[in-house]
Amino acid sequence: MKLATSAIILSLSLSCGDDPGPLPVEKVAGEWRKALCEKIYACCTPAERMANPEVGADVQSCQTKLEAETTFFLGDLPTSVAAGRVAYHADKMATCLSDLKARSCDLVKMSPGERDVTMMCEGVFEPKVPVGGGCLEFWDCIGGWCANDFGDVTKDVCVAKSGVGADCDEGPECFSGICSDDRVCVARPRGSGNLCAIGDTDGEH
Numbered sequence: 001m002k003l004a005t006s007a008i009i010l011s012l013s014l015s016c017g018d019d020p021g022p023l024p025v026e027k028v029a030g031e032w033r034k035a036l037c038e039k040i041y042a043c044c045t046p047a048e049r050m051a052n053p054e055v056g057a058d059v060q061s062c063q064t065k066l067e068a069e070t071t072f073f074l075g076d077l078p079t080s081v082a083a084g085r086v087a088y089h090a091d092k093m094a095t096c097l098s099d100l101k102a103r104s105c106d107l108v109k110m111s112p113g114e115r116d117v118t119m120m121c122e123g124v125f126e127p128k129v130p131v132g133g134g135c136l137e138f139w140d141c142i143g144g145w146c147a148n149d150f151g152d153v154t155k156d157v158c159v160a161k162s163g164v165g166a167d168c169d170e171g172p173e174c175f176s177g178i179c180s181d182d183r184v185c186v187a188r189p190r191g192s193g194n195l196c197a198i199g200d201t202d203g204e205h
Contacts, residue, residue, distance in 0.1 A: 022090035023097075025078045030063075032121075035100050036198065037062035043105035044196035052197055066198070077125065077139055083153075085140040087126040096121040108195040131158050138172040145173045 023031060037059045040049065049055050056062035080086040100108070127142045129135050134153040135146035141158035148156045161175045162168060166185045171177045174185035 025081050025088045033063045033066050048196040092124045129158050133158050
């Protein structure tokens with residue numbers, strides 16, 4: 001299973017000390033990857049990093065490796081923001097990034113409720129498309145999933161997410177955010193909130 005990052009994410013203004021102002025939506029994914037990788041290399045032991053090939057050999061290569069997780073990092077989300085299918089709240093992004101930087105290593109390695117650290121920024125991107133409406137990606141949908149995979153807003157449609165035991169193709173289809181290798185929605189396993197396992201193909205998808 002692959003790390004999901006379905007309900008994620010992102011709203012950052014750089015550091016609290018010299019705030020340059022709201023972060024443009026186009027720069028969010030890159031700044032979030034940077035913040036995550038800096039935290040990984042500050043908090044995860046060499047043994048933990050070696051056990052996860054998705055975090056590279058240093059902060060820079062970590063960012064490159066995680067960039068491949070385009071769904072995870074919402075690489076084309078600005079398109080949805082521009083089209084009005086998603087609202088971007090830059091103020092919440094600033095709070096989220098500051099919170100990530102301030103969190104203790106213990107907390108980012110095992111966040112409350114087993115929630116992945118990448119899910120801490122919910123509310124930064126607000127979906128605007130209700131179930132039954134046209135969409136391009138899961139983040140367009142209010143509490144739902146973008147079904148059909150045509151890549152056409154006139155053909156793809158928001159549908160409700162599925163519970164444990166339902167068939168699935170990807171994590172964002174499931175309320176838990178996890179679709180198993182057997183293509184079934186499963187409950188979030190204990191330990192899945194560990195930052196050191198982010199992007200690990202043995203984690204979620």
